[in-house]
Amino acid sequence: MPGLTIGDTIPDLEVETTHGKMRLYDYIGDGWVILFSHPGDFSPVCTTELAAMAAYSDKFAERGVKLLGLSCDDMNSNSHKEWIKDIEAYICGVGVCMQNGQKVKYPIIADPNRELIKKLNMVDPDEKDSQGNPVPSRALHVIGPDKKVIKLSFLYPASTGRNLDEVLRVVDSLHKASKHKVATPVNWKPGEPVVISSPNMSNEEAKQMFPQGYDSTDLPSKKDYLRFTNV
Structure with missing residues (x-):
């Protein structure tokens, strides 16, 4: 199977996780899922990332997004359990200390045979483990509510x-685009104007679709295609 990218279908695999066996489509359900991989347990950057994922989990949940990690370490060893203790201890290091502590609540897939990282386009071509096996890149796929498409x-x-603030931002952008015929411009943040995504939409159509109004940008081409609105 070639590496997956935007628009491709996630295979409905049965996987072993820290929460037990599951099928990917069952976990995705009718919502959004962020599937992310990390190169290995007890590694410095991965510890900071998974701590941040745990710290941000409520923010993702507010947006209807579930988290699902992936690791090549064996689920039958104590590696994950011991490492998760380190991750939870570090969570305050990312600046989000919860009053009652914050736990790693999301499941982590085990992929000791390196089969899933190949199918999910999560292999780092330049990195190998101590045995010369391929390891995951820091890949992250946002899967939509259709249960299977990246x-x-x-x-x-x-x-x-x-950068998890960027991941939150793009999730907000995807949500906005899925609800309206709009796109988000460069450096867009929630609450800022968006652009009408179709440059071929007539102004009459735009007025009907966006009764709140829009602002057209005067450009040298005199083409009326860069139109900003609030939705």
Whole structure:
């Protein structure tokens, strides 16, 4: 199977996780899921990332998004359990200390045979473990409520940690675009104007679709296609 990217279908695999066996489609259900991989247990950048995922889990839940990690470490060892203790101890290090503590509540898939990371396009071509086996990149797929299609994909090398504020921002952008015929411009943040996504939509159609109004940008081409609105 070739590596997955935007618009591709996630296979309905049965996987072993820290929460037991599950099928991917059952876990995705009717909502959104962020599926993310990490190179290995007890590694510094991964510890900061998974701590941040736990700290941000309520923010994702507010947006109807579930989290699902992936690791190549064996689920039958104590590696995950011991490492999760380190992750939970570090959560305050990402600046989100909860009054009663914050736990790693999301499941983590085990992939000791390195089969899933290949199928899910999560292999780092430049990194190997001590036995010379491929390891996951810092890949992240946003899967939509249709249960199987990748809506967005990030692929980072093992040396670079992810920015979860950016992940939240793009989730908000995807939600906005799915509800309205709009797109989000460069550096967009929630609450800011969006653009009417179809440049071929006539102004008459735009007025009907966006009765709240819109602002057109005067450009040298005189083409009336860069239109901002609030939805």
